[in-house]
Amino acid sequence: MTYFPEEVVEHIFDFLGSHRDRNAVSTVCKAWYHVERFxxxxxxxxxxxxxxxxxxxxxxxxxxxxxVKGKPHFADYNLVPYDWGxxxxxxxxxxxxxxxxxxxxxxxxxxxxxxxxxxLARSFPNFRSLVLVSCEGFSTDGLAAIATYCRGLRELDLQxxxxxxxxxxxxxxxxxxxxxxxxxxxACLKGEVNAGVLERLVARCPNLRSLKLNRAVSVExxxxxxxxxxxxxxxxxxxxxxxxxxxxYQRLMNSFSKCKSLSSLSGFWEASPHCLDAVYxxxxxxxxxxxxxxxxxxxxxxxxxxxxxxxxxxxxxxxxIGDKGLAVVASTCKELQELRVFPSDIYGAGATSVTxxxxxxxxxxxxKLNSLLYFCYQMTNxxxxxxxxxxxxxxxxxxxxxxxWKPDPVTNQPLDEGFGAIVRSCKxxxxxxxxxxxxxxxxxxIGLYAKCLEMLSIAFAGxxxxxxxxxxxxxxxxxxxxxxxxxxxxxxxxxDVAKYETMRSLWMSSCDVTLGGCKALAAKMPRLNVEIxxxxxxxxxxxxxxxxxxxxxxxxxxxxxxGPRNDAPDFVWTL
Amino acid sequence: MSTTETGNSSTTESxxxxxDYEETQLTLAASGASRSELERKRGFSEGVDLSLETKxxxxxxxxxxxxxxxxxxxxxxxxxxxxxxxxxxxxxxLKSCTYVKVAVDGTPYxxxxxxxxxxxxxxxxxxxxxxxxxxxxxxxxxxxLVDPVNGTEYVPTYEDKDGDWMLIGDVPxxxxxxxxxxxxxxxxxxxxxxxxxxxxxxxxxxIHGKHHSxxxxxxxxxxxxxxxxxxxxxxxxxxxxxxxxxxxxR
Numbered sequence: 003m004t005y006f007p008e009e010v011v012e013h014i015f016d017f018l019g020s021h022r023d024r025n026a027v028s029t030v031c032k033a034w035y036h037v038e039r040f041x042x043x044x045x046x047x048x049x050x051x052x053x054x055x056x057x058x059x060x061x062x063x064x065x066x067x068x069x070v071k072g073k074p075h076f077a078d079y080n081l082v083p084y085d086w087g088x089x090x091x092x093x094x095x096x097x098x099x100x101x102x103x104x105x106x107x108x109x110x111x112x113x114x115x116x117x118x119x120x121x122l123a124r125s126f127p128n129f130r131s132l133v134l135v136s137c138e139g140f141s142t143d144g145l146a147a148i149a150t151y152c153r154g155l156r157e158l159d160l161q162x163x164x165x166x167x168x169x170x171x172x173x174x175x176x177x178x179x180x181x182x183x184x185x186x187x188x189a190c191l192k193g194e195v196n197a198g199v200l201e202r203l204v205a206r207c208p209n210l211r212s213l214k215l216n217r218a219v220s221v222e223x224x225x226x227x228x229x230x231x232x233x234x235x236x237x238x239x240x241x242x243x244x245x246x247x248x249x250x251y252q253r254l255m256n257s258f259s260k261c262k263s264l265s266s267l268s269g270f271w272e273a274s275p276h277c278l279d280a281v282y283x284x285x286x287x288x289x290x291x292x293x294x295x296x297x298x299x300x301x302x303x304x305x306x307x308x309x310x311x312x313x314x315x316x317x318x319x320x321x322x323i324g325d326k327g328l329a330v331v332a333s334t335c336k337e338l339q340e341l342r343v344f345p346s347d348i349y350g351a352g353a354t355s356v357t358x359x360x361x362x363x364x365x366x367x368x369x370k371l372n373s374l375l376y377f378c379y380q381m382t383n384x385x386x387x388x389x390x391x392x393x394x395x396x397x398x399x400x401x402x403x404x405x406x407w408k409p410d411p412v413t414n415q416p417l418d419e420g421f422g423a424i425v426r427s428c429k430x431x432x433x434x435x436x437x438x439x440x441x442x443x444x445x446x447x448i449g450l451y452a453k454c455l456e457m458l459s460i461a462f463a464g465x466x467x468x469x470x471x472x473x474x475x476x477x478x479x480x481x482x483x484x485x486x487x488x489x490x491x492x493x494x495x496x497x498d499v500a501k502y503e504t505m506r507s508l509w510m511s512s513c514d515v516t517l518g519g520c521k522a523l524a525a526k527m528p529r530l531n532v533e534i535x536x537x538x539x540x541x542x543x544x545x546x547x548x549x550x551x552x553x554x555x556x557x558x559x560x561x562x563x564x565g566p567r568n569d570a571p572d573f574v575w576t577l
Numbered sequence: 578m579s580t581t582e583t584g585n586s587s588t589t590e591s592x593x594x595x596x597d598y599e600e601t602q603l604t605l606a607a608s609g610a611s612r613s614e615l616e617r618k619r620g621f622s623e624g625v626d627l628s629l630e631t632k633x634x635x636x637x638x639x640x641x642x643x644x645x646x647x648x649x650x651x652x653x654x655x656x657x658x659x660x661x662x663x664x665x666x667x668x669x670x671l672k673s674c675t676y677v678k679v680a681v682d683g684t685p686y687x688x689x690x691x692x693x694x695x696x697x698x699x700x701x702x703x704x705x706x707x708x709x710x711x712x713x714x715x716x717x718x719x720x721x722l723v724d725p726v727n728g729t730e731y732v733p734t735y736e737d738k739d740g741d742w743m744l745i746g747d748v749p750x751x752x753x754x755x756x757x758x759x760x761x762x763x764x765x766x767x768x769x770x771x772x773x774x775x776x777x778x779x780x781x782x783x784i785h786g787k788h789h790s791x792x793x794x795x796x797x798x799x800x801x802x803x804x805x806x807x808x809x810x811x812x813x814x815x816x817x818x819x820x821x822x823x824x825x826x827r
Contacts, residue, residue: 078664078665079659079660079662079664080659081658162666190666271670344667345663346671347671348661377661402662406657435662459662461662
């Protein structure tokens with residue numbers, strides 16, 4: 003193949019979809035490295051501190067699309083302090099200097115300021131798509147800048163960000179000549195937008211296919227919008243607070259019946275029982291349904307709705323659907339691939355929720371299921387074994403039993419056997435989250451069988467260091483390991499230090515690793531950043547007299563070629 | 578390893594035994610408050626001072642038959658940081674939820690009502706009537722829901738954050754828009770005192786506020802945790818309402 007001209011090799015590389023494949027071919031020989039780096043358009047950086055932005059842009063001068071992730075995953079659950087890091091600015095700055103042709107930017111768990119957004123908006127004339135997921139630090143002023151300066155913007159997708167509301171004018175900043183929008187998602191914004199401005203924007207964007215409204219958008223407005231955009235494929239309904247006795251409701255139902263292309267629905271923030279009838283006309287075509295933000299919808303209404311959704315592939319619901327509701331899903335949704343059942347009552351002991359019965363029903367009714375996130379109050383080994391037998395195709399299996407250390411209620415045993423059955427049966431399992439009462443045995447099973455596992459989340463589990471060692475030894479493809487409240491200490495941590503260079507990151511909090519252990523790790527592995535997050539008061543600096551025996555409350559280890567980061571706040575110590 | 582109390586909160590009768598009389602008295606204040614605050618739990622005409630002390634959050638009661646007269650607080654659930662693993666965004670959405678579970682005494686019905694959706698007791702009662710459509714409301718001064726089959730009267734009651742069962746109608750109704758209100762326990766008290774009693778329609782105060790970082794403010798949002806249509810014969814033990822100023826919708 004080295005005899006082919008570069009253009010041919012490049013053309014062949016075009017068929018390589020994934021980053022991993024492109025990374026792999028670029029290590030074959032210098033020629034291929036050369037061809038690959040100039041032809042790569044989509045660049046993915048899984049940890050913003052693993053490499054300096056300038057180096058990325060120097061290697062891939064033809065970059066058009068950049069995706070960067072910042073904070074560790076457990077930041078989603080408030081385990082990482084607010085100003086830990088993950089700043090977008092260095093990446094935007096580097097792109098301004100070296101990749102002015104940038105078209106798409108996707109940031110996840112990063113700190114983005116209004117100034118950053120302003121710089122972004124003004125610097126890239128071909129900019130088409132901005133996707134921000136679980137980011138923070140910006141307000142609607144930043145969005146106004148994007149709307150104002152990104153002429154030709156096709157996508158603005160804001161997913162679950164913390165956005166400060168500085169008024170409702172940002173939407174008006176889309177110029178009258180802006181007609182290019184394909185996807186607009188502002189569902190996470192708290193404030194109001196001008197209804198007229200929104201409706202006119204929708205009306206002048208003929209390519210708009212995905213629109214997700216926030217809670218403040220009224221049903222009247224939704225009606226206008228749906229009437230003007232009957233070609234929508236993906237709709238977030240906004241408030242949906244409507245009385246089913248009114249004319250407005252009738253009009254809404256009429257509008258929905260004209261939406262022949264609608265295949266994805268979400269929102270329903272303030273929907274009440276009985277008002278879901280309006281969407282029945284579109285159920286037959288739905289492939290994606292997200293009712294997980296609609297706490298007032300009872301199981302009966304969900305059941306009536308879902309029993310029409312024969313083509314459903316992805317379903318997100320609250321646990322008030324109950325086992326009965328899940329049985330209906332199992333008998334109706336034969337195409338189901340992904341199911342997420344969220345807790346509706348996190349602060350109390352909800353009586354109406356789902357149990358192992360619901361999960362078993364789903365597993366036997368939905369043969370294509372490959373992705374699960376399931377919050378429940380109890381689970382049995384027998385159920386997990388059945389699920390493993392019914393669904394060998396799981397790639398993502400995340401089970402959260404809400405009470406830590408809860409055993410199988412029938413046998414009072416740990417759930418080792420149940421999870422063991424899952425990893426034995428699901429040979430393509432890439433992501434796993436454990437919960438309930440678990441001993442070292444479950445980690446033995448995972449190390450033995452979960453050969454494709456890439457991400458493992460552990461909480462309140464295990465008996466000793468052996469557990470963690472089983473994982474590190476057995477899971478050859480492990481990339482991300484996150485552990486909280488487990489009895490794993492220095493022996494486990496230091497068992498195989500070279501392993502961490504084959505992984506993206508390791509998080510351990512409320513475990514038994516000590517400061518001394520972390521220092522030892524840092525000393526042995528210079529290409530790892532070993533960071534300790536110390537939140538106790540009065541200790542801003544790494545004191546000489548803090549004993550090495552002191553436990554490291556939160557430790558984050560990641561491989562990097564960029565050395566220790568220079569933007570770490572005082573409470574983060576890089577060892 | 579951090580510890581957590583994870584026991585479910587079931588307010589069963591067995592837990593009531595062993596408490597002395599004083600502790601089982603209905604009080605609006607936290608258990609440690611003085612007796613003089615008991616008087617203040619009467620109708621708003623005297624100006625209700627709900628100077629609730631912040632307290633550990635009370636987990637929701639079970640959905641079985643309500644406890645009549647038991648004032649013993651539900652077990653407080655120690656909250657483990659970052660558990661359950663639910664994103665902040667989603668937590669906030671659930672927190673600002675003003676839905677209340679409503680059950681009918683002695684039946685397996687359980688529905689949810691959005692307090693925010695109703696402007697006053699009349700509307701709430703109408704909504705409840707719609708939900709539990711086997712009952713009809715009688716329109717006379719002491720309005721109650723009646724089971725047409727056996728004539729049993731039902732009065733709406735609710736369990737406040739102390740675990741006390743109160744007749745709906747004792748506390749002023751005031752629905753706040755979430756964009757204005759930044760509620761906390763002290764704010765709750767002062768809002769109630771500031772209300773002109775002529776404006777008041779009924780007696781439940783509802784507060785829903787924006788997300789706050791402390792668990793105490795969460796208490797306020799979940800002030801009205803569970804409501805129940807209690808048989809009026811059983812409701813006899815509850816604190817009597819003052820008829821003045823209260824709308825007849827209970």
